[in-house]
Amino acid sequence: MRCTLVALALVSCHRDPPASEDAPIQLGAALQITGPLANTGRYYRDGYQIAVEQINAKGGITVAGHKRQLALKLLDSQSDVSLGVRQYVQLLSQDKVDFLLGPFSSNDALDDSSVAEKYEVPMVQGGGASSQIFSRGYRHVFGTLPPADNYFDSTLKMMLRLPPRPPKTAALVCADDSFDVSVAQGTRKLLAAAGIELVVDKQYPEHTPEFSSILSLIKSKPPDIILWSGHEPQALNFLRQAKSLGVDANLATSYTVGVPAADFRKALGKDAELAFGMTPWIPSKDLKDDWFGDGDSFARAYEQKFGYAPDYHAASAVADVEVFARAIETAGSLDRARVRDAIAGVDFHSLYGRVKFGATGQIALPELVVQIQSGQVVPIYADDFITRPVYPVPAWDKR
Amino acid sequence: MHLAAQILLNGILLGGLYGLMALGMGLVWGVLNIVNLAHGAFIMLGGYAVYYCHAGLGIDPFAALPIAMVGLFCLGYLVQRFVLSLIARAALLNTLLVTFGIDVVLTYLALFAFSADFRTINPSYAGDHFELAGLTVPLAQLGAFATALVLAGGLRMFLARTRTGRAIRATAQNLTAARLHGINPRRIYPLCFGIGTALAGAAGGLYGVVSQVTPYMGNTLTAKSFVIAILGGLDRPLGVLAGGVALGIAEATTDIYLDPTYRNAIGFGMLVAILVLRPTRLFERA
Amino acid sequence: MTTGRWLVIGCVAALAAVPLFGSATMVQYGISALSIAALAQAWNILGGYTGYASFGNSVFYGLGAYGTAIAMVDGHQSFGVGLGCGVALAVACAWLFGGPILRLRGPYFAIATLGLSGAMSAVVSNLGFAGKNVGLILPLYRGDALFYELSLALLVLCTLAVAWISRSRFGAGLVAIREDEDAALVMGVNTPRYKALALLLAAGFSAVAGGIHAYWSTFLDPASAFDSTLNVKMVIMTVFGGPGTVLGPIVGAFSLSAISELLASQLSTMASAFYGLVIVLAVVFMPGGLMELGRGFRRGGRRYFLDNMRRFRL
Numbered sequence: 001m002r003c004t005l006v007a008l009a010l011v012s013c014h015r016d017p018p019a020s021e022d023a024p025i026q027l028g029a030a031l032q033i034t035g036p037l038a039n040t041g042r043y044y045r046d047g048y049q050i051a052v053e054q055i056n057a058k059g060g061i062t063v064a065g066h067k068r069q070l071a072l073k074l075l076d077s078q079s080d081v082s083l084g085v086r087q088y089v090q091l092l093s094q095d096k097v098d099f100l101l102g103p104f105s106s107n108d109a110l111d112d113s114s115v116a117e118k119y120e121v122p123m124v125q126g127g128g129a130s131s132q133i134f135s136r137g138y139r140h141v142f143g144t145l146p147p148a149d150n151y152f153d154s155t156l157k158m159m160l161r162l163p164p165r166p167p168k169t170a171a172l173v174c175a176d177d178s179f180d181v182s183v184a185q186g187t188r189k190l191l192a193a194a195g196i197e198l199v200v201d202k203q204y205p206e207h208t209p210e211f212s213s214i215l216s217l218i219k220s221k222p223p224d225i226i227l228w229s230g231h232e233p234q235a236l237n238f239l240r241q242a243k244s245l246g247v248d249a250n251l252a253t254s255y256t257v258g259v260p261a262a263d264f265r266k267a268l269g270k271d272a273e274l275a276f277g278m279t280p281w282i283p284s285k286d287l288k289d290d291w292f293g294d295g296d297s298f299a300r301a302y303e304q305k306f307g308y309a310p311d312y313h314a315a316s317a318v319a320d321v322e323v324f325a326r327a328i329e330t331a332g333s334l335d336r337a338r339v340r341d342a343i344a345g346v347d348f349h350s351l352y353g354r355v356k357f358g359a360t361g362q363i364a365l366p367e368l369v370v371q372i373q374s375g376q377v378v379p380i381y382a383d384d385f386i387t388r389p390v391y392p393v394p395a396w397d398k399r
Numbered sequence: 400m401h402l403a404a405q406i407l408l409n410g411i412l413l414g415g416l417y418g419l420m421a422l423g424m425g426l427v428w429g430v431l432n433i434v435n436l437a438h439g440a441f442i443m444l445g446g447y448a449v450y451y452c453h454a455g456l457g458i459d460p461f462a463a464l465p466i467a468m469v470g471l472f473c474l475g476y477l478v479q480r481f482v483l484s485l486i487a488r489a490a491l492l493n494t495l496l497v498t499f500g501i502d503v504v505l506t507y508l509a510l511f512a513f514s515a516d517f518r519t520i521n522p523s524y525a526g527d528h529f530e531l532a533g534l535t536v537p538l539a540q541l542g543a544f545a546t547a548l549v550l551a552g553g554l555r556m557f558l559a560r561t562r563t564g565r566a567i568r569a570t571a572q573n574l575t576a577a578r579l580h581g582i583n584p585r586r587i588y589p590l591c592f593g594i595g596t597a598l599a600g601a602a603g604g605l606y607g608v609v610s611q612v613t614p615y616m617g618n619t620l621t622a623k624s625f626v627i628a629i630l631g632g633l634d635r636p637l638g639v640l641a642g643g644v645a646l647g648i649a650e651a652t653t654d655i656y657l658d659p660t661y662r663n664a665i666g667f668g669m670l671v672a673i674l675v676l677r678p679t680r681l682f683e684r685a
Numbered sequence: 686m687t688t689g690r691w692l693v694i695g696c697v698a699a700l701a702a703v704p705l706f707g708s709a710t711m712v713q714y715g716i717s718a719l720s721i722a723a724l725a726q727a728w729n730i731l732g733g734y735t736g737y738a739s740f741g742n743s744v745f746y747g748l749g750a751y752g753t754a755i756a757m758v759d760g761h762q763s764f765g766v767g768l769g770c771g772v773a774l775a776v777a778c779a780w781l782f783g784g785p786i787l788r789l790r791g792p793y794f795a796i797a798t799l800g801l802s803g804a805m806s807a808v809v810s811n812l813g814f815a816g817k818n819v820g821l822i823l824p825l826y827r828g829d830a831l832f833y834e835l836s837l838a839l840l841v842l843c844t845l846a847v848a849w850i851s852r853s854r855f856g857a858g859l860v861a862i863r864e865d866e867d868a869a870l871v872m873g874v875n876t877p878r879y880k881a882l883a884l885l886l887a888a889g890f891s892a893v894a895g896g897i898h899a900y901w902s903t904f905l906d907p908a909s910a911f912d913s914t915l916n917v918k919m920v921i922m923t924v925f926g927g928p929g930t931v932l933g934p935i936v937g938a939f940s941l942s943a944i945s946e947l948l949a950s951q952l953s954t955m956a957s958a959f960y961g962l963v964i965v966l967a968v969v970f971m972p973g974g975l976m977e978l979g980r981g982f983r984r985g986g987r988r989y990f991l992d993n994m995r996r997f998r999l
Binding site for chain 2: 034035036038039042176202203204205207208209210212213214216217219220232233236237240241243244245246263264266267268269271396
């Protein structure tokens with residue numbers, strides 16, 4: 001038992017030297033670098049890293065007249081939520097990080113953000129969109145993913161304007177986790193408001209690989225549109241099984257996740273063609289950024305550095321770091337209460353879009369409708385049409 | 400009515416693949432008395448083997464199955480020969496723990512070797528289907544079902560007709576008696592474990608064709624294989640195949656007539672129920 | 686004996702004082718190390734002494750967590766009342782399922798408990814008042830010292846119970862069941878009753894750990910409540926320390942948590958493979974755990990490991 005005391009003491013004995021005036025400002029996060037969520041977790045690891053490096057390369061940030069560098073402390077939570085919580089506490093009390101960046105996924109963000117609230121340290125997280133995170137009255141948690149309830153808003157607005165006719169019937173297929181339940185609830189309201197009848201409304205277990213029954217049900221009463229929400233691996237299976245069972249919507253099918261990710265297109269090849277999706281972000285020259293120039297040059301730098309294209313997760317991660325850079329400069333100190341207030345008041349344009357938090361601490365970015373055309377993610381619709389979509393999407397056997 | 404028939408067909412086709420997944424686990428469990436928690440990891444490795452044969456070398460996935468099976472056989476043979484044989488006579492719990500450890504290590508290595516990218520084995524005909532009496536029959540799923548049928552039948556023939564197969568069955572029934580008849584378990588055990596992992600490899604390849612391959616796919620498949628192996632009666636190949644089909648149908652009908660969120664409750668519920676209600680049949684074997 | 690007892694009391698007192706002078710990280714890791722040790726100790730009652738390898742202890746942990754959370758969120762009760770509800774729920778479940786499941790032996794018991802855990806998770810994710818698969822949010826409580834002391838108290842209580850078991854007739858009965866259940870029955874041990882009681886004890890202790898976890902983490906969903914890897918950790922820690930001994934699970938849990946957390950506290954992805962490697966080596970070379978290792982090593986030196994290997998080899 002004594003040796004375990006020694007071991008426990010060991011865990012806490014290597015501390016960093018006390019922070020001085022020009023010591024780097026420490027940002028910390030516990031991310032899914034291994035485990036089932038590693039696939040998306042890496043966007044955050046790489047996004048945080050490239051943002052910190054770029055900000056430092058441009059001279060760091062100015063705090064009360066002093067130039068300070070940023071430093072990043074990342075831990076691997078192994079996709080284990082409770083390990084993540086402990087690691088966030090460690091980041092604060094042992095590694096002495098100044099501020100917290102978030103993990104990926106709504107479930108992780110829910111748990112980990114309670115550490116931030118407990119210790120009254122601001123956390124800006126770009127990985128959790130569920131409204132559950134922001135409905136608890138927490139003051140120290142900010143999110144750069146737009147609210148889940150509105151994901152299908154722009155898609156439906158677009159479809160109502162497109163020839164040959166506005167959709168009359170829809171099938172809604174959503175997972176049963178926090179994020180997707182928010183999507184489903186929001187979408188049901190949107191559909192009712194648009195006067196679209198819901199002919200199939202099925203919830204499936206989050207990690208299921210199987211959609212054949214739901215697809216057969218959809219095929220038995222073909223709807224004008226199919227709206228699907230869940231995680232990326234499930235999106236992949238839904239699409240493949242839809243093809244193999246010959247299930248088509250009369251007009252189009254749209255997915256909340258997957259379509260903008262390079263991985264998704266690579267795994268599906270030609271089958272991904274013409275799928276509708278959405279993203280709060282797409283690389284663009286119009287998104288000006290103080291550190292990266294613009295969204296386009298960021299995407300190129302990112303792909304060159306890490307060997308794969310960034311999607312909105314990565315851009316959201318970069319925005320998180322930039323929020324801290326801005327807020328610390330505005331606050332003029334590392335005082336957590338002042339930085340927290342500065343974050344609540346930030347309003348700036350970045351490669352990710354306009355960053356400004358609402359009363360609950362969540363950003364409000366519109367979801368851009370995208371479609372895969374010739375293997376590329378093409379922006380279709382924001383407030384108005386950007387590119388002509390292929391619509392209605394031809395049936396599988398007519399392509 | 401038409402929908403019900405389609406759901407039944409979906410369940411049966413999926414169930415064949417389920418059965419194939421559990422075939423190897425049942426065999427190893429029945430003969431070696433090892434509950435192999437690393438079974439799903441071997442399925443995963445089979446999936447990657449077929450993926451690389453198809454994506455890298457351009458070999459048709461169904462033609463690549465034998466390659467994956469040979470590779471997985473060798474791996475399984477070595478794992479039994481050099482790791483599991485060390486604890487062949489230890490308590491059951493210890494074999495559970497060691498196979499769990501192997502699972503964790505294989506999964507970890509796979510993450511580094513293959514990255515966390517999702518992979519699909521996507522030959523040109525993967526999404527094709529044909530209509531038969533008003534039902535949609537997906538081609539790849541039908542192929543997977545047929546392969547499962549062939550492999551289960553082949554395993555049954557092998558166990559019943561060949562000398563080695565009979566030696567395996569004798570070992571399963573009574574190790575001491577088998578030894579007295581000159582059967583060397585040091586030869587039979589790795590062979591049998593290798594056959595088990597080879598079958599897992601085939602299941603992984605087919606799973607990649609109808610679904611996808613990731614380093615972490617194994618866990619849920621191990622749990623499914625348990626359920627099916629128990630349902631089907633361990634080392635009775637056709638029984639296990641039937642168990643797979645039963646689970647496939649149960650899941651497919653749950654999706655439609657109850658709710659998809661109950662599908663895991665049904666699967667695990669069946670497992671517990673079968674264990675509790677029919678323990679005698681299992682005890683005779685244990 | 687008395688010096689040993691004073692040493693134990695001293696250790697407990699030192700551990701209890703950690704929140705007073707230790708860092709927040711120590712308290713945090715302490716909460717997790719103490720509660721996993723308590724879980725391992727609870728597993729030890731059924732798995733170590735009775736020889737019934739349960740993969741369903743996470744069911745009781747999860748029910749304890751859910752009972753607590755539901756009482757606190759839906760019923761607006763205090764944490765204490767919630768904890769009571771959690772324990773009641775878990776014990777009721779153990780009582781209900783214990784009878785039929787404990788009739789199974791060997792791998793079939795293990796598999797049935799695993800199935801129970803999967804089924805329970807799926808059922809809870811369909812219950813509206815349990816927050817379905819979305820989960821429940823508990824009120825935020827800032828006093829981590831409370832969770833620490835509660836976990837410590839749970840571990841002490843659980844260990845005292847195991848210490849009592851190891852010396853009592855009850856414990857002797859459990860060991861008899863482990864060695865040869867049929868013989869135990871013939872000798873007059875009321876085996877169904879003994880097994881049921883062992884299960885109830887394990888369920889109760891696991892449920893308390895679950896309740897503490899729920900309030901501490903402030904968010905509960907089926908995946909975190911019925912996490913089967915947590916159950917595997919209980920087993921690994923007990924086996925690593927020494928199953929069927931009083932201090933084995935504690936030693937196993939503390940040493941493995943310390944190493945694994947040290948690995949995880951650096952950016953080392955090795956931590957995720959750590960348990961896998963440890964368990965393969967431990968089972969092959971020291972199946973009796975650390976507790977037996979001490980004795981065996983003194984007697985046989987390095988040969989101890991090789992002997993173990995030879996003992997179970999084909």
